[in-house]
Amino acid sequence: MRSIAQLKPWCLAALVTAALPGAGAKAQEFYDQSLFGTVLLEKFEWKREGGRNGYEWDGQAWYGSDYNKVWLKTEGFWDGRTKQLENAELQVLYSRLLTYYFDLQIGVRHNFRPDPSRTYGVIGIQGLAPGFFEVDTQAFISEEGDISGRLNASYDLLITNRLILQPRIDINVSANRVPELGIGRGITDLEVGARLRYEFTRQFAPYIGVTWEPKVGETASIARREGNPTSTVYFVGGLRVWF
Numbered sequence: 023m024r025s026i027a028q029l030k031p032w033c034l035a036a037l038v039t040a041a042l043p044g045a046g047a048k049a050q051e052f053y054d055q056s057l058f059g060t061v062l063l064e065k066f067e068w069k070r071e072g073g074r075n076g077y078e079w080d081g082q083a084w085y086g087s088d089y090n091k092v093w094l095k096t097e098g099f100w101d102g103r104t105k106q107l108e109n110a111e112l113q114v115l116y117s118r119l120l121t122y123y124f125d126l127q128i129g130v131r132h133n134f135r136p137d138p139s140r141t142y143g144v145i146g147i148q149g150l151a152p153g154f155f156e157v158d159t160q161a162f163i164s165e166e167g168d169i170s171g172r173l174n175a176s177y178d179l180l181i182t183n184r185l186i187l188q189p190r191i192d193i194n195v196s197a198n199r200v201p202e203l204g205i206g207r208g209i210t211d212l213e214v215g216a217r218l219r220y221e222f223t224r225q226f227a228p229y230i231g232v233t234w235e236p237k238v239g240e241t242a243s244i245a246r247r248e249g250n251p252t253s254t255v256y257f258v259g260g261l262r263v264w265f
Contacts, residue, residue, distance in 0.1 A: 055087050055089075057087055059086070061265055062081060063263045064082070065081075065097075065262070066078075067260025068258065068259050069257070074102065074103050075102035076099055076101050076102050076103075077099070078098070078260075079097060080097040081095070081096055081097070092115070093116075093117050093129070094112070094113065094114060095112070096113070097109070097111055098111065098135070110134040112131070115127040115146075117148075120147070126146075127144070127160075128143075128144060130142070130144060136204075138202060140164045141164065141165050144162055146159055146161065155177050156175065156176045156177070157173075157174070159172070168196070168198040169196070170205075170210075172193070172194050173191075173193045174190070174191075174192050175191050176189065177190075186219050186227075187216060188217050190217070191214050191215075192213040195208065196241075199240065205241055206239055211236065211241060212234075212235065214233065216231055216232065217231030225263060226261070227262045227263070228260070229258075229259070229261070231259075233255070236253040237252045237253070
């Protein structure tokens with residue numbers, strides 16, 4: 023039989039936890055309040071449609087405990103034809119654990135592009151829905167009082183341990199007409215796509231894919247009147263990285 027001195031440190035910790043009343047609960051509380059963080063660049067991609075090239079990013083970072091976190095979210099699109107940013111936004115959010123799978127998030131979003139820029143209040147829920155769908159749903163109210171919303175949902179389908187197909191859908195809706203931003207009332211636009219990535223490591227995964235991005239309803243009518251396309255299919259290639 024081994025002496026106490028020969029036991030591994032984690033074994034000693036387990037013995038202390040079992041022997042002392044309340045020690046297990048205190049240890050669990052300690053780990054729940056530990057601070058840690060992650061940066062995830064979900065999309066960093068080149069997009070091509072006909073003779074049009076563009077570059078898109080979609081990333082998020084968080085830091086905090088299991089119960090309370092601060093989140094940063096950003097996304098945008100740089101148009102290679104016009105050589106300028108078409109969309110760019112940043113969100114700063116406070117997140118509170120609601121259930122084992124979902125967080126409630128509130129904060130501020132600022133759109134740098136398109137012009138005119140806008141600042142929004144944000145409330146949303148992010149987490150893992152039944153069936154292991156990643157879901158991020160948000161409601162916004164702008165400084166002008168315009169109300170809108172967004173739903174992002176994706177699913178990772180493992181073909182092998184390293185080869186993963188990710189279908190994804192993004193839906194934007196608006197309760198108001200915002201003509202200066204080319205937005206109508208109702209569902210405004212969608213992005214439906216699939217990306218096939220290969221994970222050399224969990225932290226580094228190049229991918230290829232295709233996305234369909236139609237404008238719909240009143241927003242499509244506004245785009246038509248202004249001579250802009252109402253539906254675009256992009257072929258994409260990019261990187262998904264996290265650390």
